[in-house]
Every structure is written in C-alpha cells, then in structure tokens.
Amino acid sequence: xxxxxxxxxxxxxxxxxxxxxxxxxxxxxxxxxxxxxxxxxxxxxxxxxxxxxxxxxxxxxxxxxxxxxxxxxxxxxxxxxxxxxxxxxxxxxxxxxxxxxxxxxxxxxxxxxxxxxxxxxxxxxxxxxxxxxxxxxxxxxxxxxxxxxxxxxxxxxxxxxxxxxxxxxxxxxxxxxxxxxxxxxxxxxxxxxxxxxxxxxxxxxxxxxxxxxxxxxxxxxxxxxxxxxxxxxxxxxxxxxxxxxxxxxx
Amino acid sequence: xxxxxxxxxxxxxxxxxxxxxxxxxxxxxxxxxxxxxxxxxxxxxxxxxxxxxxxxxxxxxxxxxxxxxxxxxxxxxxxxxxxxxxxxxxxxxxxxxxxxxxxxxxxxxxxxxxxxxxxxxxxxxxxxxxxxxxxxxxxxxxxxxxxxxxxxxxxxxxxxxxxxxxxxxxxxxxxxxxxxxxxxxxxxxxxxxxxxxxxxxxxxxxxxxxxxxxxxxxxxxxxxxxxxxxxxxxxxxxxxxxxxxxxxxxxxxxxxxxxxxxxxxxxxxxxxxxxxxxxxxxxxxxxxxxxxxxxxxxxxxxxxxxxxxxxxxxxxxxxxxxxxxxxxxxxxxxxxxxxxxxxxxxxxxxxxxxxxxxxxxxxxxx
Numbered sequence: 001x002x003x004x005x006x007x008x009x010x011x012x013x014x015x016x017x018x019x020x021x022x023x024x025x026x027x028x029x030x031x032x033x034x035x036x037x038x039x040x041x042x043x044x045x046x047x048x049x050x051x052x053x054x055x056x057x058x059x060x061x062x063x064x065x066x067x068x069x070x071x072x073x074x075x076x077x078x079x080x081x082x083x084x085x086x087x088x089x090x091x092x093x094x095x096x097x098x099x100x101x102x103x104x105x106x107x108x109x110x111x112x113x114x115x116x117x118x119x120x121x122x123x124x125x126x127x128x129x130x131x132x133x134x135x136x137x138x139x140x141x142x143x144x145x146x147x148x149x150x151x152x153x154x155x156x157x158x159x160x161x162x163x164x165x166x167x168x169x170x171x172x173x174x175x176x177x178x179x180x181x182x183x184x185x186x187x188x189x190x191x192x193x194x195x196x197x198x199x200x201x202x203x204x205x206x207x208x209x210x211x212x213x214x215x216x217x218x219x220x221x222x223x224x225x226x227x228x229x230x231x232x233x234x235x236x237x238x239x240x241x242x243x244x245x246x247x248x249x250x
Numbered sequence: 251x252x253x254x255x256x257x258x259x260x261x262x263x264x265x266x267x268x269x270x271x272x273x274x275x276x277x278x279x280x281x282x283x284x285x286x287x288x289x290x291x292x293x294x295x296x297x298x299x300x301x302x303x304x305x306x307x308x309x310x311x312x313x314x315x316x317x318x319x320x321x322x323x324x325x326x327x328x329x330x331x332x333x334x335x336x337x338x339x340x341x342x343x344x345x346x347x348x349x350x351x352x353x354x355x356x357x358x359x360x361x362x363x364x365x366x367x368x369x370x371x372x373x374x375x376x377x378x379x380x381x382x383x384x385x386x387x388x389x390x391x392x393x394x395x396x397x398x399x400x401x402x403x404x405x406x407x408x409x410x411x412x413x414x415x416x417x418x419x420x421x422x423x424x425x426x427x428x429x430x431x432x433x434x435x436x437x438x439x440x441x442x443x444x445x446x447x448x449x450x451x452x453x454x455x456x457x458x459x460x461x462x463x464x465x466x467x468x469x470x471x472x473x474x475x476x477x478x479x480x481x482x483x484x485x486x487x488x489x490x491x492x493x494x495x496x497x498x499x500x501x502x503x504x505x506x507x508x509x510x511x512x513x514x515x516x517x518x519x520x521x522x523x524x525x526x527x528x529x530x531x532x533x534x535x536x537x538x539x540x541x542x543x544x545x546x547x548x549x550x551x552x553x554x555x556x557x558x559x560x561x562x563x564x565x566x567x568x569x570x571x572x573x574x575x576x577x578x579x580x581x582x583x584x585x586x587x588x589x590x591x592x593x594x595x596x597x598x599x600x601x602x603x604x605x606x607x608x609x610x611x612x613x614x615x616x
Contacts, residue, residue, distance in 0.1 A: 096580075096581030096582040096583050096584075097581065097582070097583035108277075111277075112277040112278070112281055112310070113281040114277060114280065114281045114284065114310055115281070115284050115285060117284075117288075117317070118280065118281070118284050118310060118313055118314065118317075120345075121313040121316065121317050121345065122309050122310060122312075122313045124345045125309060125312060125313055125316065125340060126309065128339060128340060128343060129339065133343065133345075139581060140581065141579070141580035141581040141584075142580075157309070158309070159277070159309075160276075160277075160308035160309045160310075187335065187336065188336075190332055190335070191332045191333060191335055191336035192308065192336070
C-alpha cells in the first residue's frame with residue numbers, strides 16, 4: 001500500500017468574517033489511513049472538514065488532495081479532484097424526492113457509462129454494505145434518521161472514491177449498528193485501500209478504527225494533540241487530552 | 251501512474267466457457283466489459299471465472315463478478331483474498347427485483363385517484379368544520395385569537411400586495427378600454443366603454459384578480475410556511491404543547507385573509523376603473539361627462555356584489571393555503587407539492603364560487 005500523503009493541509013486558517021475559528025492548522029493524512037478529527041463541541045471539527053473539502057474558502061493556507069489544490073482548480077480539473085473523495089454529511093443530506101437507491105445511483109449515472117443493470121447492482125451492493133438493501137425503494141422521509149445516515153454513507157461510496165469524509169457517522173446510531181459501521185470502515189480500507197477522514201467524538205468508534213487522530217481545541221483554535229488514540233489516552237502530557245479520552249469531567 | 255485497463259478474454263472450452271479477467275476491474279473497464287460478460291453467461295452451458303489477473307477491483311467490478319455468479323457463473327478462481335473478502339457479504343444474498351413504486355394497472359390508477367379525491371374532499375369538509383367551530387369560539391372569546399399574528403399577516407398579505415394588485419388592475423382597466431373603444435366607436439357609443447369597464451371591474455374582475463394575486467402571493471406562502479413547519483415537526487410540537495394548530499396557525503391567517511381581501515378589492519376596483527377612465531380622457535372625453543356616465547352606470551349594489559364575493563374569496567384562499575400546508579407529507583419536495591396544490595385548488599375554487607355567486611345574484615336580481 002502506498003504510504004504517501006493523500007491529503008496535505010498547510011497553515012489552514014478558517015474564519016467567518018472577522019471571527020477566526022481555526023488558526024494555522026497543518027496535518028497530513030496518509031493513503032489508506034483512518035484519520036479522525038475530534039474535539040469538544042463547538043471546537044470547529046465540522047468547520048475544518050468543510051474547509052478541507054472545499055465548501056468554504058480558506059482565509060489562508062492550502063489544502064492538497066492527491067497532490068492537487070482544490071481551491072485553485074476549475075472546470076474539469078476541479079471535477080477530477082472532487083471525484084477523489086466522497087462525503088457523508090452529518091444530517092445525511094439525501095435528496096428527498098429520490099428513493100435511497102436512486103440517491104446512490106445518481107453519481108454512478110452521472111459519472112460513468114455503466115449499463116442500467118450494473119448501476120442497479122452497484123447501488124444494491126452499496127446499500128447492502130450499510131444494511132439497507134431492503135429499503136432501496138423507500139424515500140428518505142420513510143426511513144429513520146440512522147438509516148438516512150447509513151444511506152448517505154452508501155451514496156458517498158457510490159463511485160469508490162479514494163477518500164471518504166464522514167461527518168459524525170455514528171452519532172444517533174445504536175451501538176450494534178455503530179460497531180457494524182466501524183468494521184465496514186476497516187473492511188473498505190483493507191479491501192479497496194480507501195482512506196477515511198472522520199469527524200467524530202464517539203470514543204468507542206475512535207478506539208476501534210482510528211490509526212491517528214488530531215484533537216482540536218476551542219481556546220487554542222488549533223490542534224492540541226496528534227497521535228494514536230490509545231497513546232494520547234495513556235501518555236499525553238496535556239491533562240485535558242487525557243481526560244477527554246478517558247471520558248472524565250474537567 | 252499507468253493503470254492497466256480491464257481485459258476480458260472469453261475462452262471457449264469443450265463443455266462451456268471460461269471468462270478470464272485481468273488488469274483493473276474499475277467502472278471504466280466494467281462499463282465496456284459488462285454486456286460481453288453477461289451475454290457469455292447466456293450462451294454457455296457451464297461457465298467458470300478466472301480472476302487471477304485482477305489487480306484492482308472497485309464497486310463496479312464487484313458488481314460484475316457478483317452478477318456473473320448469480321447468473322450461474324460458478325466459482326471465481328484466483329481472486330485476491332482482499333477482494334474476495336469484499337464479495338463475502340453478498341455471497342448468500344439475492345437482489346430482489348421489482349420496484350415497490352412501480353405503477354399499477356390503469357384501473358388501479360383510476361381507483362387510487364378516485365380514493366385520493368374522496369379523501370381530499372372529506373379532509374376539506376372536515377377542515378371547513380374545524381374552521382367554523384374555531385370561528386364561533388373566537389367570536390365568543392376573541393382574546394384567544396393571536397391578534398399580533400393577524401396584523402402581521404394582514405400587513406404581509408395586504409399592504410405588501412398593493413403594488414402588484416394596483417398595477418394589474420390599472421392595466422386591465424386600461425386594456426379593456428383600449429380594446430372596446432374602437433368597435434363601439436363604429437356605432438357611436440364609445441361612451442359605454444365606461445359602463446363596460448366599471449361593471450366588469452366592480453362585479454367580476456376586481457374581486458377575482460385580487461383573489462388570484464392573493465392565492466399566488468399569500469395562499470402559497472401560507473402553504474409553504476405551514477408545510478415547512480409540518481416537515482420540521484413544529485406542528486407536532488404545537489400539538490404536544492397543547493396548542494391547537496388550527497387556533498394557533500390557521501385562525502389568524504384566515505381572519506387576516508377575510509379582512510384584507512375586500513379592502514384590496516376596493517383598491518383594485520378604483521385602479522381598474524381609473525385605468526379605463528384614463529383611456530377615455532386620452533380619447534378626448536371631458537372628466538365631467540365620464541363621471542356622470544359612471545354614476546349612472548353603476549349602483550351601490552354593483553360595488554357590494556364584488557365586496558361580498560371578496561369576503562368569501564379571502565376565506566377560501568387563506569383556508570386552502572393553510573389546509574394544503576397542514577396536509578404536507580415529509581421531505582423538501584412535499585412543501586413544493588403543497589404550495590402548487592394550494593395555488594391550483596384556490597384558483598379552481600375561486601372560479602367555482604364565482605359561478606355560484608353569479609347564479610345566486612341572477613336569481614335574486616342583485
């Protein structure tokens with residue numbers, strides 16, 4: 001497996017108007033790695049994710065995905081970079097007028113020339129991976145919130161992107177489904193060599209899947225810890241970090 | 251980085267065929283190989299799949315291997331263990347065909363449309379009942395009504411509609427006069443343009459155009475607003491807090507609609523007749539002649555005929571907007587559907603109710 005960095009973030013500063021949310025963030029995500037961004041509520045985890053995937057403009061710094069800068073890319077170049085990653089949003093963000101199966105098929109239909117049967121089989125397989133194969137013909141509104149989340153992950157995986165960004169994937173899921181999702185992440189990494197960037201603060205999931213984590217802090221507006229979650233829990237020099245990983249009150 | 255393309259070799263053997271895959275089984279390669287591979291399953295009695303040359307396999311590749319196996323492709327030999335592991339979850343599964351949302355037969359569709367219509371009518375009747383009960387209750391205990399909401403809605407539906415209602419009415423009066431004057435001139439009776447414009451505006455066009463603008467501007471807004479609240483479970487929240495959605499949301503809007511439509515109609519009448527008179531002035535008629543013609547042509551009953559209708563149209567448009575909002579199912583598209591339905595239903599009922607008024611006015615010689 002190629003161990004080179006697939007995502008490089010250098011000196012990223014994120015701001016809404018004059019209000020700086022994150023300052024001078026730098027990190028790298030290696031190919032095939034499960035990388036977790038974590039931190040307390042309101043520390044800017046989702047903001048960082050949205051800046052990395054190019055939804056919000058950077059106040060300064062740069063983000064390279066597969067060695068290319070998404071912010072500076074236009075037209076076909078931008079499309080090519082966008083195809084390298086899939087995103088499953090916190091709320092699912094499924095298209096309400098389409099069935100789950102149609103949601104998954106949409107990117108396949110738009111970006112490949114696969115015949116209809118192939119598209120249907122792929123969509124069924126993706127839904128089966130997240131345990132929703134019997135709900136392909138349901139509208140998002142007809143299934144539960146957790147199911148919508150899983151369907152969103154299936155849609156993000158539709159084109160087998162090299163990197164999958166998951167925003168709070170296991171929040172709102174029951175422990176069994178959440179554990180199944182964790183093993184799915186590991187299987188996809190193993191089989192397809194996918195890289196995962198996950199925003200979460202679900203500690204059991206983090207211990208189960210994360211190769212490396214970065215921890216953000218609201219006060220410092222930046223990264224306060226980086227490494228393996230078990231190491232940070234046991235050996236971090238910062239008591240706040242140790243407490244966070246041990247789920248102890250401040 | 252050079253990537254090996256998908257290669258599919260079909261080897262004919264004595265007792266069947268062998269499909270040999272090599273290179274990258276990705277979406278691009280699979281889209282070219284899919285039909286060839288599947289047709290091989292139909293031609294051969296016995297099929298075997300050799301995937302020892304496959305370097306990489308994405309979702310499309312997995313789909314192809316799975317579909318081949320499902321169609322009797324037998325065992326897949328030589329597949330890399332990490333790829334085989336990805337196929338594992340689908341080994342025992344079978345994809346169900348058919349679409350739950352598939353359209354039924356014509357008779358089924360007619361039956362469904364009929365039953366939907368009956369349900370819709372019964373909901374409208376029950377909603378009318380709820381509003382009537384609420385109106386009686388509010389008449390006895392007016393302090394229960396949320397008057398702030400009434401005035402806010404009144405302002406939004408009324409004051410902010412002045413420009414569009416005024417412009418549409420003035421131009422309608424103007425156009426009618428323009429169109430009617432030349433043919434009437436041929437008979438030397440073009441002064442009767444005043445009668446035509448005044449009667450048409452006061453009795454029919456004033457209230458109808460006001461109601462249609464109201465349906466487009468405010469009825470649809472009520473449907474979208476209440477529909478979004480329904481989607482966001484805000485209506486459920488109201489109900490569990492013990493606040494009746496009809497009292498809380500519908501009553502203020504319907505009352506505002508009932509109060510604002512007659513006022514807008516009077517304004518529309520004035521502007522419409524003004525548009526007609528403007529044309530006649532431009533054609534050289536003195537103002538005093540036009541005024542005398544106008545006062546002899548229309549009576550107070552013509553003005554009242556329009557205003558009475560306006561009360562009914564106001565209640566109708568606001569009520570239908572609210573009903574369609576409350577009927578909203580879930581999802582973003584449902585709000586769009588409710589909004590469209592509110593405008594279509596309102597316009598339909600405006601015309602129907604107008605026809606009823608025409609017959610009643612004729613019967614009582616009003």
